[in-house]
Amino acid sequence: MWILWLLACQQPFGIDRHDLEGTRVAALRARTTSEGGVPVVHPEAVFVQGGRLWADEAPAMVWGWVETPDALGALGAGWEGDVQGPAPALPLDEDAGWIGLIASTADGAISRAALRYPVEARPELGPIAVSRVDDLTLSTLEAADLEAEARGAWAVTPEGPLQPGDIALLGASLAEGQWTRWMALDGAGTFAELDAERSHWIAGEVDLDAIDTATRSPVDPGVVSFLTLALDPSGGSDFALWDLAVGDAPTGLFTATGRFLATDTQVSGPWVSGTLVADDTAHSGLRLEGTAHAAPPDPVQLPPCAPTGATSFDPNWLATARCTRAELIGASVWVETR
Amino acid sequence: MIPSLLTALALAAPVTGELRLKGAGDPLPAVEVRASTGQVALSDADGRFSLDLPDGRATLVFESLDYLPLTLEVQVPAPAPLTLFLAPARAHEVVVEAFKPSPDATRHIVDAEQAMETPGTLEDTVRLVQALPGVAVQREYSPQNGSLSVRGSSGWENRYYLDGIEVPYLYHFKQYASVFPTAQIDTLELYPSSFGPEYGDATGGVVEAISKADAPKTLHGTTNLNYVMGGASLTAPLQEGWWISGAGRRSFLDSKADAQYPLWPRFYDFALRVGKDTPARKTQFFAMGASDSYDRTLVELDVADPAEALRSPTFSWSRAFQIVGGERRWSIPKEDGRIVVALVRDAREGAMSTGPSERVERLALASRGDAQRTLAEWLVFAGGWELRGERADIAVGDAGPYAANVAAEAPALGRGVPFSGTPSRARVGLYAHTHLVDVGHEARIIPGLRLSGDTLGRTATAEPRVMARWRAADQTELKLAGGRYTQAPDTLSLLSRPDLPRTSSWQVAAGIEQTVANRLELLLDAYAKRLKDPLDYPSSGLPVVYDRGDAWGLELTTRYRLREVFFLWAYASVARTHVETPEGRIPTDADQPYAGGLVASWDVGGGWTLGARYRVGAGLPLTPILGSVYDGSSDAWRPIFGEENSERYPAYQKIDGHLERTWVHDSWTLSAYLEAWYVPKSSAQLYPTWSYDYAETGWVMGPTFFPLLGARASF
Structure with missing residues (x-):
C-alpha cells in the first residue's frame, strides 16, 4: 500500500505558502484596549488583493464573534457580523472564542479568516534582523549545504548589503515556544526556514528539493516586500510588513516601520514631507513627490483613514486596507524614516 | 485338483503399490485401479492397492473424479511395489455457490487455495472479497480501499469472523493483505445482505473465514515471498488423529526509513492450531494474532x-x-454443529510524541454455538447463540492544532474532547430457524428469529427473518428472503455520544439461479434495504445520525467452465443507496450506480496458467471543498465543505494479469508468477488533494502500470 503511495504522484500546485499572491487574508492580529472601562478588541488584517499590498477600492470587511472558525464557512458576503471596516473596535465577547472576518472585494472574491481571542500570550515582533551569508550564494549552493545543522553554522555579516543571488539570514526575537512564518510578495526568492525564529532567504528562484538539477535564477534588483508572522501556541499572533533592497534599489526611503517608499529624489533625514502620487510599479502603489526635509507640524494633517494619533505616513495603512490608494493620492504627508 | 490350484497360484501374482498426490505426497484413497485383464481394486485410506494379476504384461488404469487418470503398463510379477503420483483434476475456479440448504439468499464462497492464483489477489484470498458482486469497486490502494462497502453499506456495518469469532479488522492497513494467514484458510464466505438469523448486529454484510480442520496425512508446508512480505506455514500429523499447524507472515520493508515515515509501516500475523480429526468430530485449539504499526x-x-x-x-x-x-465441530447422522469459545484482545493506539494519545484496549470473551438437526425428511431445526462480553480501557486526549492530522487514524483524539473510562459491555444474540422442505417439489421455507441484546446501548431487539427457495425446474432455482437487521454503535462512539440509537434495517432479497448444461451458471439477485437511524462516522467530529436510509440493487452473475481448463466468472450490477437529511436525500459514501467484474483463468498446459481480471465501477461520491477559512492563530487553512457527496470520483477500471509457471515434483511444488496491472490514466486518480489554502485542487495519481514478481513453494 505505502509502496504504491510512494509511486503515486501529484502535480505541484502553482503557489506555495510563502507566496503573497492572489487575493487573501495573509495575517491577523488583535489587541485589547479599555474604553470607559469596557474592554474593546482592535483586530487588524493584512489583505493581499490581486497580488498587491494596496488597492484603489476598499474591500467590504465584516468582523464578528464566532464560536469556531468553521462557523464562518456557512456565512457569506451578506453576513452582518458585529462591526464593519478595516480596523474596527469590537466589544469583547469572551464566550465566543474567535474573531471572524469576511472580506469581500468588488470582483466578488470572498476571504474568510478567524483569530482565537482572547489568548494566553500574544507575540511581540520587534525589528527583523537581516544578515548576509558570507561564503555561499545561489550559484554555489549544494544539497549538502541545506541540512539545518550546516545552515546553522554559516558565517554571516549583519546588515550586509544584498545582491541578487546572495543569501540572507532573517531573524526575529520571540518568547520561548513562539515561532515565525515568512512570506514574500510575488513569491520573490526562496525561503529555507532554520528554526522557530530564523529563516534563510535566497535572493533567487531555485527548487531546494532538487537543487542539484534545478534551474537557478537570481531575483531582479529592486525592493522585495516581506511579511513576517509570529505565532504563539495559545493562538496569539503578530505580524510585520517590511521591505528589503536587493542590489540597486530605486530612488526612495525606508520608513521607520521598515517599508520602502519611492520618492522623486533621493532624500534622507529623520523626517521627509511630500505629496503622494500613484505609482503602479511601487510596492505600496504610491510615490512621494515634492520631497523636503521637514518635521511634521503639531497638530499634523493626515488623511481621514489614518489611525488616530499617527504622525508619520505608513504604507502599511494600505496593506491592512485601512486606506485605499485612491484616498491617499494627492495627500500631503510627513514620513519618519529609518 | 492340486496341480490346477498350484498353477492358478503361480499365475496370479500380486501387483501392489501406493498412490500419492502429485506435488504434495498425500496418500490418495478411493482411487479405482482397473487392470486390462478385468481385475478392479480401490486404494485404501493410506493410498495402497493390491491386484492379483496373471503373469505377463498388463495395463493398469487409475481413475477418480478428483484426479487426472493415469494409465500404466506393468510387468507381472512386478519386481517391487509401485509408487505412483496422480495430479489433481481441478478447474481454476475461484467462486463457488452451491445449491445447498442455507438460510441466506445470497452467499459467495471463495475457495482459499484456488483464489490465491486469481489476478489481483497477490496470493491473499481475502483480497478477492473486494471483487465479489455486491462489494463496491474501490480504487485500489486509495485510502478508502479495504473498507468493504457491501450492497450500499459502509465498512463499519459489516462483521468479520474467523471460525465464528469476530475479528476486529479484516485487512492489514485496510487493504494490503488479510489478517488471516491464508495458508490455514479453507473457504471464505460473503453474505452481502438478507442473511439468515445466525448472524446479527450488522446492517451490512458478513464475511466468515473457515479454517482447515482436517488432519493432514503427511507433513505439509508452504512458503511465499513477494516484494513486500514473506510467509510460511507448516502442518503436520500427530498421533491418533491429532495434528498441528503453524503459519506466519511479516512485511519486511520496515528496515527502511524516510523523513515522512521515520519508521516504515510494518505488519505481521500468525496462527498456531492444534486439533484432532475424527470421522465425526473435529476439535481444535488456536492462538492467532495480527499487528499493524507505523510512525509518521x-x-x-x-x-x-x-x-x-x-x-x-x-x-x-x-x-x-x-x-x-x-x-x-461435529457432523453425525442428522446433526452437525460447532461450538467455539475464545478470548480476544484488541488494542489500538495513536500517540503523538508530545503526549496526547487515543488508546483503546478491549478484552472480550466471545462464544458462538451453531447446531442443526434433521428431525424429519421435511423438517430441519437449527439454532445457536453468539455471546460477547468485553471490558474496554479507553483514554483519549486532545490533539490540539493537529486534530485534523490525526482524525483518520484516531478519530476520538481528533475530536478534541478528552475522556477516559473502563466501560463493560455484553452483547448477546440467540437465534433459531427451521427448514421446512416440500420433498416432492424441492421447495424450502426457512423462517427464523434472532433476539439481540446490548447492555451498553440498553437495547433489545427481535429480528424475524425468512427465506424461501424453490427448485422450479431441474436446473432452475428461485429464492426470496427478507427480515429485520439491527446494529449497535461501537463502544467508543457510545461513550462520546450516549444518545446514539441502534440502527435498524428491513431488508429483502430475491433471485433466480439457472444452470445451463452443467457448465454455465446464471444468477440474478435483487435486493432492497430500508434503514432507520443509519449512522455515519465522519473523520472529524462526532458520529452523525440520519433519519432514514435506503439501498437497492440488481446483480447478474455468471460462471462458465470448459473441460476443467478454462474458467470464466463475471458479474454486473446496478445499485443506489441514499440517506435522508433535513436538506434532502443524499447518496452515501457507498453509492455506486454501476459496477462489474470479470475473472478468467486458463490452464494452458505444461505447467503454465494464465489469468486476467477486469473490474469497473462508477466513481464513488465525494464531498467537494469550496474554499477555506484562514486560521490566523496557527497560520493554517480550514476547508469549507460543499454539499455532502454532491460530486464523484471519476469512474474506475483496472485490469490485472497473472502468468504463472508451476513445477510439480512428486512431493513438492514450486510456482513463480508475474503479475501486472493496468489502470487507464482516466482512472488512476487515487484521491483528491488541495493546495495549502484549498484554492487549487488536484489528484494524487497512482501508477497506471505496475508489474511484480513472486514465488511460492509447497510440499
Whole structure:
C-alpha cells in the first residue's frame, strides 16, 4: 500500500505558502484596549488583493464573534457580523472564542479568516534582523549545504548589503515556544526556514528539493516586500510588513516601520514631507513627490483613514486596507524614516 | 485338483503399490485401479492397492473424479511395489455457490487455495472479497480501499469472523493483505445482505473465514515471498488423529526509513492450531494474532516549512489483536454443529510524541454455538447463540492544532474532547430457524428469529427473518428472503455520544439461479434495504445520525467452465443507496450506480496458467471543498465543505494479469508468477488533494502500470 503511495504522484500546485499572491487574508492580529472601562478588541488584517499590498477600492470587511472558525464557512458576503471596516473596535465577547472576518472585494472574491481571542500570550515582533551569508550564494549552493545543522553554522555579516543571488539570514526575537512564518510578495526568492525564529532567504528562484538539477535564477534588483508572522501556541499572533533592497534599489526611503517608499529624489533625514502620487510599479502603489526635509507640524494633517494619533505616513495603512490608494493620492504627508 | 490350484497360484501374482498426490505426497484413497485383464481394486485410506494379476504384461488404469487418470503398463510379477503420483483434476475456479440448504439468499464462497492464483489477489484470498458482486469497486490502494462497502453499506456495518469469532479488522492497513494467514484458510464466505438469523448486529454484510480442520496425512508446508512480505506455514500429523499447524507472515520493508515515515509501516500475523480429526468430530485449539504499526510525521513534508517539520510531533499508530480459544465441530447422522469459545484482545493506539494519545484496549470473551438437526425428511431445526462480553480501557486526549492530522487514524483524539473510562459491555444474540422442505417439489421455507441484546446501548431487539427457495425446474432455482437487521454503535462512539440509537434495517432479497448444461451458471439477485437511524462516522467530529436510509440493487452473475481448463466468472450490477437529511436525500459514501467484474483463468498446459481480471465501477461520491477559512492563530487553512457527496470520483477500471509457471515434483511444488496491472490514466486518480489554502485542487495519481514478481513453494 505505502509502496504504491510512494509511486503515486501529484502535480505541484502553482503557489506555495510563502507566496503573497492572489487575493487573501495573509495575517491577523488583535489587541485589547479599555474604553470607559469596557474592554474593546482592535483586530487588524493584512489583505493581499490581486497580488498587491494596496488597492484603489476598499474591500467590504465584516468582523464578528464566532464560536469556531468553521462557523464562518456557512456565512457569506451578506453576513452582518458585529462591526464593519478595516480596523474596527469590537466589544469583547469572551464566550465566543474567535474573531471572524469576511472580506469581500468588488470582483466578488470572498476571504474568510478567524483569530482565537482572547489568548494566553500574544507575540511581540520587534525589528527583523537581516544578515548576509558570507561564503555561499545561489550559484554555489549544494544539497549538502541545506541540512539545518550546516545552515546553522554559516558565517554571516549583519546588515550586509544584498545582491541578487546572495543569501540572507532573517531573524526575529520571540518568547520561548513562539515561532515565525515568512512570506514574500510575488513569491520573490526562496525561503529555507532554520528554526522557530530564523529563516534563510535566497535572493533567487531555485527548487531546494532538487537543487542539484534545478534551474537557478537570481531575483531582479529592486525592493522585495516581506511579511513576517509570529505565532504563539495559545493562538496569539503578530505580524510585520517590511521591505528589503536587493542590489540597486530605486530612488526612495525606508520608513521607520521598515517599508520602502519611492520618492522623486533621493532624500534622507529623520523626517521627509511630500505629496503622494500613484505609482503602479511601487510596492505600496504610491510615490512621494515634492520631497523636503521637514518635521511634521503639531497638530499634523493626515488623511481621514489614518489611525488616530499617527504622525508619520505608513504604507502599511494600505496593506491592512485601512486606506485605499485612491484616498491617499494627492495627500500631503510627513514620513519618519529609518 | 492340486496341480490346477498350484498353477492358478503361480499365475496370479500380486501387483501392489501406493498412490500419492502429485506435488504434495498425500496418500490418495478411493482411487479405482482397473487392470486390462478385468481385475478392479480401490486404494485404501493410506493410498495402497493390491491386484492379483496373471503373469505377463498388463495395463493398469487409475481413475477418480478428483484426479487426472493415469494409465500404466506393468510387468507381472512386478519386481517391487509401485509408487505412483496422480495430479489433481481441478478447474481454476475461484467462486463457488452451491445449491445447498442455507438460510441466506445470497452467499459467495471463495475457495482459499484456488483464489490465491486469481489476478489481483497477490496470493491473499481475502483480497478477492473486494471483487465479489455486491462489494463496491474501490480504487485500489486509495485510502478508502479495504473498507468493504457491501450492497450500499459502509465498512463499519459489516462483521468479520474467523471460525465464528469476530475479528476486529479484516485487512492489514485496510487493504494490503488479510489478517488471516491464508495458508490455514479453507473457504471464505460473503453474505452481502438478507442473511439468515445466525448472524446479527450488522446492517451490512458478513464475511466468515473457515479454517482447515482436517488432519493432514503427511507433513505439509508452504512458503511465499513477494516484494513486500514473506510467509510460511507448516502442518503436520500427530498421533491418533491429532495434528498441528503453524503459519506466519511479516512485511519486511520496515528496515527502511524516510523523513515522512521515520519508521516504515510494518505488519505481521500468525496462527498456531492444534486439533484432532475424527470421522465425526473435529476439535481444535488456536492462538492467532495480527499487528499493524507505523510512525509518521504529523505534517505533510511536501507542504510544511522545514522549521515547521522539525517542530512537528511524530505520530505513532498501532493496532493489534490476539485470539486464543477452542472449537469443536461435529457432523453425525442428522446433526452437525460447532461450538467455539475464545478470548480476544484488541488494542489500538495513536500517540503523538508530545503526549496526547487515543488508546483503546478491549478484552472480550466471545462464544458462538451453531447446531442443526434433521428431525424429519421435511423438517430441519437449527439454532445457536453468539455471546460477547468485553471490558474496554479507553483514554483519549486532545490533539490540539493537529486534530485534523490525526482524525483518520484516531478519530476520538481528533475530536478534541478528552475522556477516559473502563466501560463493560455484553452483547448477546440467540437465534433459531427451521427448514421446512416440500420433498416432492424441492421447495424450502426457512423462517427464523434472532433476539439481540446490548447492555451498553440498553437495547433489545427481535429480528424475524425468512427465506424461501424453490427448485422450479431441474436446473432452475428461485429464492426470496427478507427480515429485520439491527446494529449497535461501537463502544467508543457510545461513550462520546450516549444518545446514539441502534440502527435498524428491513431488508429483502430475491433471485433466480439457472444452470445451463452443467457448465454455465446464471444468477440474478435483487435486493432492497430500508434503514432507520443509519449512522455515519465522519473523520472529524462526532458520529452523525440520519433519519432514514435506503439501498437497492440488481446483480447478474455468471460462471462458465470448459473441460476443467478454462474458467470464466463475471458479474454486473446496478445499485443506489441514499440517506435522508433535513436538506434532502443524499447518496452515501457507498453509492455506486454501476459496477462489474470479470475473472478468467486458463490452464494452458505444461505447467503454465494464465489469468486476467477486469473490474469497473462508477466513481464513488465525494464531498467537494469550496474554499477555506484562514486560521490566523496557527497560520493554517480550514476547508469549507460543499454539499455532502454532491460530486464523484471519476469512474474506475483496472485490469490485472497473472502468468504463472508451476513445477510439480512428486512431493513438492514450486510456482513463480508475474503479475501486472493496468489502470487507464482516466482512472488512476487515487484521491483528491488541495493546495495549502484549498484554492487549487488536484489528484494524487497512482501508477497506471505496475508489474511484480513472486514465488511460492509447497510440499
